[in-house]
Amino acid sequence: MSGGGLFALYKLHLIDAALYEMKQRAAALDLGKAEAAKIKELEADPDGVLATARSLSAELKDLELEQKSFDDKLKKLDADLYGGSIVNPREVENIEKEKSHIRERRDNNDARILELWEEVPVAKEKAASIEGQIAALRQTIAKKQTKAKADHEALQSAYRAKAAERPAALKGVPAPLLAAYDKLREKLGVGMAMVTDDHRCEACGMHVPEKAFEHIIEDRVEQCENCRRILFRLQQG
Numbered sequence: 001m002s003g004g005g006l007f008a009l010y011k012l013h014l015i016d017a018a019l020y021e022m023k024q025r026a027a028a029l030d031l032g033k034a035e036a037a038k039i040k041e042l043e044a045d046p047d048g049v050l051a052t053a054r055s056l057s058a059e060l061k062d063l064e065l066e067q068k069s070f071d072d073k074l075k076k077l078d079a080d081l082y083g084g085s086i087v088n089p090r091e092v093e094n095i096e097k098e099k100s101h102i103r104e105r106r107d108n109n110d111a112r113i114l115e116l117w118e119e120v121p122v123a124k125e126k127a128a129s130i131e132g133q134i135a136a137l138r139q140t141i142a143k144k145q146t147k148a149k150a151d152h153e154a155l156q157s158a159y160r161a162k163a164a165e166r167p168a169a170l171k172g173v174p175a176p177l178l179a180a181y182d183k184l185r186e187k188l189g190v191g192m193a194m195v196t197d198d199h200r201c202e203a204c205g206m207h208v209p210e211k212a213f214e215h216i217i218e219d220r221v222e223q224c225e226n227c228r229r230i231l232f233r234l235q236q237g
C-alpha cells in the first residue's frame with residue numbers, strides 16, 4: 001500500500017468514529033424492553049391470580065343475575081296463582097312445585113353468593129397488586145420512550161451536523177487508502193486505530209513492531225497485525 005495521507009485519514013477517522021459512536025448510542029437507547037418483558041411475565045399470570053379474580057367476579061355477577069330472574073319467575077307464578085285464572089288443584093299443585101324448586105335453587109345461589117362476597121374482595125385485592133405493578137411498569141416504559149425519543153432526535157441532529165463535515169475531510173485522503181479504510185469500516189465499524197505510548201494498537205491491544213512504528217511516523221501505511229485497522233500515531237508538537 002502506498003504511503004502518505006495518514007493525517008488526512010486521521011481527521012476523517014475522527015469524524016467517522018464520532019458518527020459510529022452516535023449510531024451505537026442510538027441503537028442502545030432504552031425503550032423499556034426489560035419492563036415490557038416483566039409485564040408479559042405478569043400478564044401470563046403463572047399463579048392464576050388474575051384469572052381467579054376474573055372468574056370469581058364473573059360467577060358472582062352471573063349468580064346475582066340469576067337470582068333476579070328467579071325473583072321475576074316467582075312473581076309471575078304468584079300472579080298466575082292468585083290472579084284467579086288457575087283453579088284446577090292439579091295446576092295449583094304444579095305451580096307450587098315449581099315455586100319450591102325455584103326457591104331451592106335460589107337458596108343454593110344465596111349460599112354461594114355469601115361465600116363469594118368474602119372471596120371476591122380478597123381475590124380482587126391480590127389481582128390489584130399485580131395490576132398495579134403492570135400499570136407502574138407501563139408508566140416507566142412511557143417515560144423511557146419519551147426520553148429515548150428526545151435523545152434520538154438530539155443524536156440525529158448531532159449526526160447530521162457531524163456527517164456534513166465529511167465531504168471536506170474526504171478530499172485530502174488518497175483514493176487507495178480511502179478504499180482500504182472504507183472496507184475496514186464496513187467490516188469493523190471503525191477503520192483506524194491509534195498506536196499507544198507503549199506501542200500497541202489502541203483498538204485491540206496488539207503490539208506494534210518497531211519497524212511498523214517507524215513507518216507510521218514516516219507517514220507510511222501500516223495495519224494492525226491482529227485487527228487489520230490502519231494504524232496512526234499523532235506526532236507531538
Ligand SMILES: [Zn+2]
Nearest residue numbers: 201204224227
Ligand atoms: Zn488492532
